[in-house]
Amino acid sequence: MWQARTIIHNGIAMPFHEARIHPLALGVAFGVAVFEGIRAYRHPATGAFSVFRLEEHLARLAQGMKVMRLADPPATDVLRAAVLEVIRLNAPDDDAYLRVQVQVEAMGTMATTGPVGWIAAALPRERSAKFATGLSACVSSWTRIADNAMPPRIKASANYHAGRLATLQAKADGYDSAILLTQRGKVSEAAAACLFLVRDGVLVTPDRTSDILESVTRATVLTLAAELGIPCEEREVDRTELYVADEVFLCGTGQELVAVTQVDRLPVGDGAPGPLTRRLQAAYEAVVRGLTEAHPEWRTPVPMG
Template identity: 50%
Template sequence: MDTSNAPYMILNGKVVPFAEARIHCLAPAVTYGANVFEGLRAYWNADDGQLYVFRVEEHLDRLFYSAKVMRIEHPWTREDFRNGLLELLRVNEVKESVHMRIHLYVDEDGFMTATSPGGMFISCVFRPTSKIAMQGCRAQVSSWTRISDNASPPRVKSAANYFNGRLASLQAKSDGYDTAILLSETGRVTEGPGACLFIVRDGRIVTPDVSNDILESITRATLIEGAKEWLGLDVEQRPIARTELYAADEVFFCGTGQEVLPVVEVDRFPVGTGTVGPITAELQRRYFGVARGTDTAHPDWRTPVYV
């Protein structure tokens, strides 16, 4: 995937050139992983001549929750982050779809137990929807076990948690797959390295419940609501066994970064017909429409940038 960083970032509330956005190498964010974040997407609507940031308020809710659990003290308000996102997009004159990151972290030199001073940055990366999202990916059930809520809570979007998915991703790629699926300590399906997971079986959509060591995903919540609204289908939230992946008619990942990503093969077993399934394709189509604003439903989910 072709990506490039925007010329400017926001560091501790101020616009700075990309090359000047730095933190201290001994900051607890670096040495101990004291860092929480959010990934957001902004979608360009050529018909409206408008850029929309998708579900800003929900992302800010989760950011502040993550900072609370990780005990990161900081002076910034929701308005600071919301205004910072919009300012960054405007100063970079963004008129295409982009991926954004907000990070909150413990800055300067400190011990493992340091909770302050808080630092923040907001970045913007030109990252189009991947080609694999249209054709589907090949996934491996990883030998690595998903981290648990009592060890390193997955519902917290902490940078430190992503080492678990990183190990699974590296293993999957070295074994010839595109990505991985992690199981819990009890052998139940959880999610991918950076995305939640759904299966479709006999016309029913199923996803692991949020107590099953997964992130409380905003995209997941969007699709659960969307499945009911767009397709008239309720989503079952329950444990999923590994072998259900092999019996599923469709499997797909979802997340801000991966959007709606079909899975066409698991452990070299084809999923359904081995192509993108109809329910996945329709959810993907409707998701992009609402996020981009070509579908005018849920205007409260979209924050316009150029007003």
């Protein structure tokens, strides 16, 4: 597999392992950073790379920088150019996982908002083996962070603490993954992925006020499902709906679409990835990789020359 060799830090391309910030910078000390995980896909026939929904990721990053009140944040045009450039500089021979991150690089107090720095990185990341088989999940005793404490709507680095604790607990207890409930006891999402379930042929996902990250993949799945004629509902979801659902799956840029075949040791449906999950996985794969002509606006071509 290819290796990450170059990172762009504050506009300067440098060897991947040489990027530095001070350990007491607020980006490290308090996790005052916001980021995006994005994927670039390689077309199997042409070898051409395209970045999936780059504009939506950059828009969410801009919202995050605003909510965090970062001073003089980098412009979207600068970040877009850096993302495309870092792919070219790393010359991947397969799909790449891209990280764009903006962090406060100064030391200071709680009220320090800058100067900020930023990186664009390209990393190899294989598709999860669970993509084919599905995974087991538990409903965690850790709860999802709430909008009036640590807004989950933005992709801030510090937001990942609860999801990490839930994941560590899930793995210690023999599950692959954790599903977190909101403070009100409704289903929110997994540690780094949104959640869908299927009930009586209807695709259901927790709504945008269920303390979810407003996921790019979730929005993609809702669009693809509507185009396939699958009825969709965005609404509050009860925990026990997970137990009686016909299908459950997680979605996110990193995990893509992966079936949940067991929740709290109860089989989901017949315990195997279900037909709607399979259909949506195939539709997702086609659109991210450009195997279909549909939605060209979602794929930004990467100039590799």
